[in-house]
Amino acid sequence: MPHKAFAWFILPSALAMILFIALPLVSIVVQSLYIEHPQVLTQVESCSPFGGCTMETRVDAAATAALRDAQPLGRFNGLGTYFNRSHLATREIATILKDTDGIADSLRRIYQLPFYRALLFTLCYTAVVTPLGMLAGFWIALAVNRIPAVLKGPVIFVSLLPMIITPLIGSLVIYWMVNSRGILGNLLQWVTQDPTLSIAASGPLTWLTLFLYGIWIAAPFSFVVFYAGLQTVPQDTLESAMIDGANRWERVRFVIIPHLVPLATFVALVQLMDNFRVLEPIIGFNAQASATSLSFSIYNDLQAENGQLFASAAATSLLTIALLIVLLFPVLIRTWRDFSRKSAH
């Protein structure tokens, strides 16, 4: 394609990317560096049904608005927001490390800090759900590939169900089932003979439920991609493996898996990004008492009843992006290697 034609061809997507990805990103970077102007407080008389008229502290809305009009971005705070307690909490960590009762105590206290608590869950969720979800999807694909053609349609439909259901609704449904009054929660109490057992009240069980839910919802995507990939496995290679005496497992291990590795890299990339931004299950399962994620922190900052904390949300977003880049680096390097190897052929 001549350069000019290519430029015209790519122009719409390039424009859209600048408009919807690059510019918002710039705006987030800028917003994370500013905090609001000092509020102008005044004492005014206010009268309410209880306690009659008293002098109360109020915000002088007009004066505060004037400050805001003069400098709409607010006060420059540099990287202050990144290092405050809601984010990297460097000062708090320094204090914890200074007067500590051993590593366990320090770790416990660091875990009380909102950012690290969210980070730990997000990382664990990504680390557990990504491989297991892919494995589950691969297993379903192998199974579906072997069943008779009549059953294929219905089985594929059922396996895709988790993908069709909105995550929020799916998690709500399961939440009510595992609730201590729900059918699964009750069953668990009956099986363990422990009437006080409650998934919602136990941190580890909540995490486990969220992980299982995550695998359930992540499996269909891997399944679809791997199932498509299975249709491209060269039949003659498979047949020669059979003639060489390879059993079913060996055929999967030495023919199918190597054939699907490039696909797996792609699935891993997508799933890593998907799982790293986990939010809906935490809300659906009412699990914020024992699990919060980075996305949940952003959601929380933007939901505040006192107006949104934009700088805080922007800082968390950028930290999330930075972490995601670190996390994706090995996968990206792999993709690039695969790509350059192929083009060298």
Add this chain to the structure above:
Amino acid sequence: MTKLLTVSAAALLSALPVMALAECGISDAGSVRILANDFGALDLVMERATSCASDTLSVSVNQTEEHKNLQVPALSINPAEYTVAVIANNSLPPLLNEGLVQPLDDLVAEYGAQLTPQQIIRIDGKIMAIAFMVNGMHLFTRADLLEEAGIESTPTTWAEVLDAAEAIRSQGILEYPLAGAYAPGWELAEEFVNMYSASGAPFFKAGTAEPAINSEAGVTVLETMKALTAYMDPDYLSIGSLEASKMWGAGEVAMMNLWASQAGPLIDADGDYPEIAPNTVLTAAPTLGDAGIPAGALFWDGFSIASNISDEDAAASFQVMMHAIAPDLATEHPTGASWMIDGYVPTDNAVGIMANVSSGGVAYPTLPYMGLMHSALGNELVDYLQGKESAQEALAGVEAAYTAAAQERGYLN
């Protein structure tokens, strides 16, 4: 998660403009858009408001428990998404802070003849809101269960509540005799605020926005809360006030501190709970320590009119709300809530909240930065209740989270 279900149901059912014949004699045209919290007493008010819709006057209502999160962004835009914000004393400051609601003096002079002086909320000499009901948390007790456990008088302090709970449990009457709205977030924070108000200690250092809850009083409050949770269903951290009131109706609970606005159905002997209702006794919230203040901060519920709307819509909105909270409301639904409307005679369901008022209940603090404190409490207390940190650590955590937010919002340097 009933919250989200209610949101979507409310959005589906009530966000559509309701067109009906005008019943309330408003000739003005306009668009009235109301944002309100979602509980029984407000349903009655909203029902009357929507009945005003006509061919020229559209009335739409969005009732959701998320209203506090929606109101500031929704009223900041011009024209505002809602013309009326149904608020309480705790949710008015965020709107005042941003100047999002307008003075109502002219509208009150023109259309507000029905209002009593008590209903008028005046700030810096200007009328900024109209109140129509009192609310707050107070004690609900089951007389039959207490009697069975051999407790003769209704508990009046939290220590007595704990003793009574132990008596009920040890005699095998109920394993979990207590309930409360301990769901993390606003409700859990409200439990703390109620009890801390009862200690008489200030939330902030005098004259500043600096927090002062990491004190002996704060520790006592947390320890009392934790002691209470030992007698609650193990799932207590996922139970909010709506669930708690259902558990009460199901007869699973002997004592709870809950909203006065939820009392109506629970004491209605001809209603949904004929066995529970006659034995339900309402009294003032228990006190903590020597201060003698009931642990149920007082709220008024009312409404304000948005700033960023046309004068026609403002006038139409005010008239619709005047019809909604007309004296008829109190005579038609005397047990709907503790109305602050002319002609209301307190009924059985208001006994508890009236007891709070008469025994020295204090109003929920309306400082501009109280909302940030409330949010910090809602997020930071969970670990303590789960036994993962000490009371001092939890309170230090609340103060630090509050400080970070207050710095970003410009209340602290």
